[in-house]
Amino acid sequence: MSKEKLIRKFDKQSNIYEMRRKKQSERRWRSTLLGSAKGKVLEIAVGAGANFNFYPKDVEVTAVDFSSEMLSKAKVSAAESGIRATFMQSDIESLSFPENSFDTIVSTLSFCGYDNPVQVLESLNSFCKPGGQILLMEHGLSSNRWINRTQKLIEPMFNRLVGCHLDRDIMDILAKSKVSIHRVERYLYNTIHLVWASPNKNSILD
Numbered sequence: 351m352s353k354e355k356l357i358r359k360f361d362k363q364s365n366i367y368e369m370r371r372k373k374q375s376e377r378r379w380r381s382t383l384l385g386s387a388k389g390k391v392l393e394i395a396v397g398a399g400a401n402f403n404f405y406p407k408d409v410e411v412t413a414v415d416f417s418s419e420m421l422s423k424a425k426v427s428a429a430e431s432g433i434r435a436t437f438m439q440s441d442i443e444s445l446s447f448p449e450n451s452f453d454t455i456v457s458t459l460s461f462c463g464y465d466n467p468v469q470v471l472e473s474l475n476s477f478c479k480p481g482g483q484i485l486l487m488e489h490g491l492s493s494n495r496w497i498n499r500t501q502k503l504i505e506p507m508f509n510r511l512v513g514c515h516l517d518r519d520i521m522d523i524l525a526k527s528k529v530s531i532h533r534v535e536r537y538l539y540n541t542i543h544l545v546w547a548s549p550n551k552n553s554i555l556d
């Protein structure tokens with residue numbers, strides 16, 4: 351699917367994401383993950399700003415998404431949550447920041463959308479400061495055989511409708527990247543992964 355078509359698809363879904371944000375969907379997971387965010391934060395694929403309410407109040411967030419409709423809702427969310435944030439409209443897959451720019455990098459429910467999620471993780475590895483943290487909440491293939499089969503079966507239709515891949519193997523994507531993983535929690539038959547990771551600067555020289 352072309353990027354233009356994908357952006358239109360997400361623009362159209364922005365009201366749904368705003369409703370989910372107001373209902374505080376995934377509240378328990380988001381608060382567990384984001385409580386440790388600190389300093390200069392990069393949030394990729396911010397959507398309608400579902401995470402702002404869960405950040406410590408003293409962070410400074412740079413929030414990126416390619417959907418202008420999502421971004422306008424995310425701005426409202428940041429203001430309501432009292433979080434200092436700046437917003438950028440950009441494709442995450444061609445995002446560019448100087449190396450070591452951020453203390454914390456956050457992605458929630460975004461790795462299902464990229465053509466090359468390993469490459470995106472490598473960029474995050476570069477943008478994150480040494481000793482910084484990469485916090486992820488991602489959905490992917492279940493370890494349960496029946497759910498896994500169903501996910502693979504409905505994946506093409508789901509992708510056409512929603513623009514998101516249901517069959518991402520999150521642990522495999524992490525294993526192929528250079529980031530160092532410190533802690534993983536899994537939920538809902540291992541379809542949801544909460545990941546605490548950090549950049550691995552040495553391996554950039556590999």
Ligand SMILES: C[S@@+](CC[C@H](N)C(=O)[O-])C[C@H]1O[C@@H](n2cnc3c(N)ncnc32)[C@H](O)[C@@H]1O
Nearest residue numbers: 360395396397400415416417441442458459463
């Ligand atoms: C499933 S939503 C998740 C939104 C939010 N992170 C959350 O947790 O609710 C995916 C978001 O990623 C954005 N997105 C997907 N692919 C993208 C890309 N290549 N560049 C920028 N944004 C992208 C979409 O516009 C959408 O806002």
